Amino acid sequence: MSKFIHYSSLTKKYIMSIAGFFLMMFLIVHLGINLFILPITENHEDVFRNGVEFMTSNPLIKVMEVFLFAAFIIHIIYGAVLQIKNWMSRPVRYRIEGWSHTSFFSKFMIHTGIIVFIFLVIHLMNFYLVKEGFTEALSGPVTVENNHDFYHMAINLFTNTTYSVIYILFIVLLGFHLNHAFQSAFQSLGWNHSRYTPVIKAIGNIYSIVIPLGFILIPLYFIFLY
Amino acid sequence: MNLTLKIWRQENPQAKGRFEKYDVKDISSDASFLEMLDILNEQLIHEGGDPVAFDHDCREGICGACSLYINGRPHGPDTGITVCQMHMRNFRDGSTITIEPWRAKAFPVIKDLMVDRFAFDKIIQAGGYISVNAGSAPDANVIPIPKENAETAMDAAACIGCGACVAACKNASAMLFVSARVSQFAVLPQGKIEAAKRAKSMVAAMDEMGFGNCTNTYACEAECPKNISVSHIARMNREFFIAKVTDSAKK
Numbered sequence: 065m066s067k068f069i070h071y072s073s074l075t076k077k078y079i080m081s082i083a084g085f086f087l088m089m090f091l092i093v094h095l096g097i098n099l100f101i102l103p104i105t106e107n108h109e110d111v112f113r114n115g116v117e118f119m120t121s122n123p124l125i126k127v128m129e130v131f132l133f134a135a136f137i138i139h140i141i142y143g144a145v146l147q148i149k150n151w152m153s154r155p156v157r158y159r160i161e162g163w164s165h166t167s168f169f170s171k172f173m174i175h176t177g178i179i180v181f182i183f184l185v186i187h188l189m190n191f192y193l194v195k196e197g198f199t200e201a202l203s204g205p206v207t208v209e210n211n212h213d214f215y216h217m218a219i220n221l222f223t224n225t226t227y228s229v230i231y232i233l234f235i236v237l238l239g240f241h242l243n244h245a246f247q248s249a250f251q252s253l254g255w256n257h258s259r260y261t262p263v264i265k266a267i268g269n270i271y272s273i274v275i276p277l278g279f280i281l282i283p284l285y286f287i288f289l290y
Numbered sequence: 291m292n293l294t295l296k297i298w299r300q301e302n303p304q305a306k307g308r309f310e311k312y313d314v315k316d317i318s319s320d321a322s323f324l325e326m327l328d329i330l331n332e333q334l335i336h337e338g339g340d341p342v343a344f345d346h347d348c349r350e351g352i353c354g355a356c357s358l359y360i361n362g363r364p365h366g367p368d369t370g371i372t373v374c375q376m377h378m379r380n381f382r383d384g385s386t387i388t389i390e391p392w393r394a395k396a397f398p399v400i401k402d403l404m405v406d407r408f409a410f411d412k413i414i415q416a417g418g419y420i421s422v423n424a425g426s427a428p429d430a431n432v433i434p435i436p437k438e439n440a441e442t443a444m445d446a447a448a449c450i451g452c453g454a455c456v457a458a459c460k461n462a463s464a465m466l467f468v469s470a471r472v473s474q475f476a477v478l479p480q481g482k483i484e485a486a487k488r489a490k491s492m493v494a495a496m497d498e499m500g501f502g503n504c505t506n507t508y509a510c511e512a513e514c515p516k517n518i519s520v521s522h523i524a525r526m527n528r529e530f531f532i533a534k535v536t537d538s539a540k541k
């Protein structure tokens with residue numbers, strides 16, 4: 065454990081970036097399944113249920129789940145460790161500060177990170193812990209058939225407008241976090257190139273808009289069209 | 291120009307320190323920032339007060355001694371120059387200017403606006419030597435070096451070690467400085483031999499001196515008086531990574 069904390073600052077950042085990349089890939093898969101909550105195809109409900117079934121029972125995914133939780137924990141712990149060191153590195157603050165031109169969202173990674181973490185806890189309580197039998201599914205207009213019935217659990221949550229609005233706010237902040245995260249992870253791993261870095265930044269911008277937008281579509285549908 | 295200055299005054303490293311307000315009058319807009327401070331100091335000496343201590347030496351942007359944090363920016367409002375090269379015409383008549391020392395755990399204040407940058411010397415020391423043949427002087431240009439590499443190395447070598455990157459960084463990270471030093475040799479054949487060792491020991495020294503971690507905010511690049519690019523940070527990240535991987539492979 066102490067070795068884990070005493071790694072060089074650069075090693076910590078490599079590990080954080082790799083964990084971050086893994087989480088960003090997971091988000092794509094997650095969104096891909098979530099979108100089938102929306103009536104985008106005839107059999108969207110079946111597709112969603114099959115997707116959830118696959119993600120919760122496939123043995124290979126079970127192994128990936130361990131990696132996923134590890135990635136979350138490592139990313140969060142290192143994020144906190146690095147941030148505390150950073151705060152300690154400037155014990156006396158400036159009177160006037162922060163007029164330098166910087167990458168905007170990078171200044172708030174710890175703040176957006178903490179908020180995303182809070183969201184993650186709520187999210188796990190609403191779904192993962194229900195599936196594992198630790199918490200009860202929240203009730204709503206539809207009856208939840210069993211603790212694997214994510215489809216009805218999601219509908220119950222999203223038809224609650226307060227929940228949906230808060231969900232949207234969380235996702236917007238997640239987008240802010242991702243905007244800096246994407247290109248920053250490349251830089252931390254040493255992938256900076258005069259020609260490709262602008263491309264990476266552009267992809268990062270697109271990713272941080274498209275993915276949150278996809279997630280936001282779902283509560284929007286339930287607020288306005290359901 | 292007439293200006294109001296708010297300057298950080300601190301008698302010694304242990305003293306608490308505070309901001310003092312001073313008025314300076316009839317400053318030429320062609321004066322340099324440090325000349326303006328000289329005028330203030332003369333005024334203070336005349337009145338029997340203690341002149342403001344600040345670092346300076348060459349006053350032409352090559353030594354890296356001058357180090358003032360002005361209105362929230364290291365080296366003041368102009369970009370790509372040091373504070374000694376900055377003219378007063380960058381400020382408006384009648385304005386208030388807040389002047390602070392570099393703030394970082396690794397840069398303790400000595401007096402007023404002077405900070406101790408020994409941490410940088412420690413990092414340079416940790417970088418060690420480069421191996422060269424110690425025979426008779428070699429012919430110039432006997433080792434072929436691609437133009438891009440020569441230019442990258444020169445760009446990195448432009449670092450004057452002033453510490454503006456640390457001062458600008460919200461994490462007080464020294465990554466831009468250290469990476470410029472690592473890059474400077476890493477792309478040249480003469481520096482290749484110790485490249486891995488250099489990257490590892492300089493990063494270790496940087497961590498040890500109490501600088502923060504880089505979060506890729508890029509304030510350093512924006513404020514560097516020598517316009518050193520953060521691509522050097524990426525190069526150092528690569529160099530360090532390769533060095534570590536090679537190490538564990540050897541084990």
Ligand code: FES
Nearest residue numbers: 347349354356374
């Ligand atoms: S005094 Fe030498 S760089 Fe400013």
